[in-house]
Amino acid sequence: MRDSSSTLIFEKSKKGRDGVSLPPSECPNIDISTKINQNLLRKKSLDLPAVSEPEVVRHYTNLSAKNHHIDKGFYPLGSCTMKYNPKINDFIASFDGFKNIHPLQNPESAQGCLELMFELEIILNKITGMHSSTVQPSAGSQGEYAGILVMSKYHEVKNNEKKTIIIPESAHGTNPASVVLGGYEPIKVGTDSRGRVDISDLKSKVDKYTAGMMLTQPNTLGLFEDHIEEISGIIHDVDGLMYMDGANLNALLGIAKPSVMGFDITHINLHKTFSTPHGGGGPGAGPICVVEKLSNFLPNPRIVKNNGKFEFSFKNKDSIGRLHSYYGNFLVLVRAYSYILSLGDEGLEKMSRVAILNANYLKKKLQETYDVPYSNGSMHEFVISALKQKNRGVKALDIAKSLLDYNYHSPTIYFPINVAESIMIEPTESESIDTLDAFADAMIEIDKDIDRNPDKILDAPTTTPVRRLNETKANREIDVNYFLSVDEK
Numbered sequence: 231m232r233d234s235s236s237t238l239i240f241e242k243s244k245k246g247r248d249g250v251s252l253p254p255s256e257c258p259n260i261d262i263s264t265k266i267n268q269n270l271l272r273k274k275s276l277d278l279p280a281v282s283e284p285e286v287v288r289h290y291t292n293l294s295a296k297n298h299h300i301d302k303g304f305y306p307l308g309s310c311t312m313k314y315n316p317k318i319n320d321f322i323a324s325f326d327g328f329k330n331i332h333p334l335q336n337p338e339s340a341q342g343c344l345e346l347m348f349e350l351e352i353i354l355n356k357i358t359g360m361h362s363s364t365v366q367p368s369a370g371s372q373g374e375y376a377g378i379l380v381m382s383k384y385h386e387v388k389n390n391e392k393k394t395i396i397i398p399e400s401a402h403g404t405n406p407a408s409v410v411l412g413g414y415e416p417i418k419v420g421t422d423s424r425g426r427v428d429i430s431d432l433k434s435k436v437d438k439y440t441a442g443m444m445l446t447q448p449n450t451l452g453l454f455e456d457h458i459e460e461i462s463g464i465i466h467d468v469d470g471l472m473y474m475d476g477a478n479l480n481a482l483l484g485i486a487k488p489s490v491m492g493f494d495i496t497h498i499n500l501h502k503t504f505s506t507p508h509g510g511g512g513p514g515a516g517p518i519c520v521v522e523k524l525s526n527f528l529p530n531p532r533i534v535k536n537n538g539k540f541e542f543s544f545k546n547k548d549s550i551g552r553l554h555s556y557y558g559n560f561l562v563l564v565r566a567y568s569y570i571l572s573l574g575d576e577g578l579e580k581m582s583r584v585a586i587l588n589a590n591y592l593k594k595k596l597q598e599t600y601d602v603p604y605s606n607g608s609m610h611e612f613v614i615s616a617l618k619q620k621n622r623g624v625k626a627l628d629i630a631k632s633l634l635d636y637n638y639h640s641p642t643i644y645f646p647i648n649v650a651e652s653i654m655i656e657p658t659e660s661e662s663i664d665t666l667d668a669f670a671d672a673m674i675e676i677d678k679d680i681d682r683n684p685d686k687i688l689d690a691p692t693t694t695p696v697r698r699l700n701e702t703k704a705n706r707e708i709d710v711n712y713f714l715s716v717d718e719k
């Protein structure tokens with residue numbers, strides 16, 4: 231028998247129990263089948279759990295405490311920027327005027343919301359040094375896709391015959407996926423001994439068919455691509471465009487601008503850099519910002535200001551079109567806006583500098599115990615290799631599982647793929663030195679346990695609600711029919 235905190239809410243159901251009690255209705259009863267087509271109506275009533283209000287509250291409160299989250303503990307998941315999200319952002323996003331708008335509402339009656347999006351675009355232009363932005367894409371990956379479509383439109387309008395887009399081997403998986411979806415062939419470029427783009431390899435892969443290059447800056451090893459101007463020059467020489475994967479923007483605010491480095495397009499993961507609780511699939515927002523010559527290709531509608539009024543404009547005639555219905559994940563935009571304005575120019579720069587400092591401090595503490603293959607010039611995150619540990623019997627995966635028993639979320643593992651047994655650590659700016667010290671101690675303790683008590687690591691986790699799960703079963707054996715047939719069950 232499982233304890234009551236791990237039973238399903240359906241198992242807690244007792245026929246006749248109610249969460250709410252309403253006074254008797256004074257409206258006459260109408261037979262719904264006289265109003266709605268018979269075959270659209272459910273045959274049986276929904277199988278909803280019958281539970282009281284306190285039971286519902288306790289059920290979900292207990293569930294929320296089983297999950298690891300940033301309000302509960304340290305979450306050094308590399309590349310994901312799991313920083314603490316100030317509650318003021320949620321408070322502002324919960325204002326009625328923001329959360330109760332209807333997507334089909336007349337823009338006249340939602341002027342404040344349009345103004346917020348309009349201003350956020352201007353702020354993002356300033357941060358990136360770009361000419362125009364759209365806040366429409368609802369994730370970094372959708373921003374990437376939009377960016378590739380913009381590239382494609384640019385080449386189409388110029389009658390350029392282009393086929394390929396260059397991507398470093400360390401890139402996030404969404405990069406090649408976006409390139410393929412956008413109709414191009416991804417070409418891999420290697421890493422040099424310093425962990426940066428291998429320039430001679432790049433030169434050998436660029437030709438007149440190169441549509442552009444996608445580059446993460448700083449790259450997924452946490453290193454600044456210090457030859458970025460030369461790289462941009464090589465791509466621009468064949469009329470290719472430079473796309474910056476801006477997922478690591480947390481390292482650059484107030485320090486370096488994508489436009490100055492030669493990038494033509496960049497996306498920003500607002501949920502990462504500008505603080506919206508994320509993870510488990512969302513929500514997010516991935517605005518893209520572009521240089522002037524690409525601004526006519528941005529998705530419609532654009533938000534424009536006409537005679538002091540804000541409105542949606544469909545006048546961009548070379549636009550790649552709409553990315554989805556309505557406008558985007560609006561409340562994520564509100565949180566980003568609130569976060570940016572509460573920090574201001576100086577605060578944002580300080581944020582990036584502290585993120586870099588925290589990462590370098592932690593790297594230094596771990597460097598004696600773990601290999602750091604590319605460690606020269608780390609920014610806001612770093613990648614260690616557990617190859618030494620693997621040779622003693624414990625893989626990166628085991629170390630990640632063991633950290634759960636110390637109440638930490640695991641770092642990112644086995645990404646980037648160009649480091650064997652990689653463990654990617656991003657502490658973010660919002661952690662204290664005590665947290666960083668305690669985490670380093672845990673990592674060092676785990677290493678010592680490889681010789682003292684290896685079973686402790688190999689059996690981990692032992693303190694979590696579930697032990698080691700099959701990592702792929704749910705994806706490989708997804709039963710779509712189950713959801714389709716729920717009605718009949």
Ligand SMILES: *Cc1c(COP(=O)(O)O)cnc(C)c1O
Pocket residue numbers: 309310369370371372402404405446450475477478499514516
């Ligand atoms: C997170 C991330 C992405 C994808 O962004 P989503 O918002 O998750 O779609 C792309 N590239 C890098 C380097 C990332 O870290």
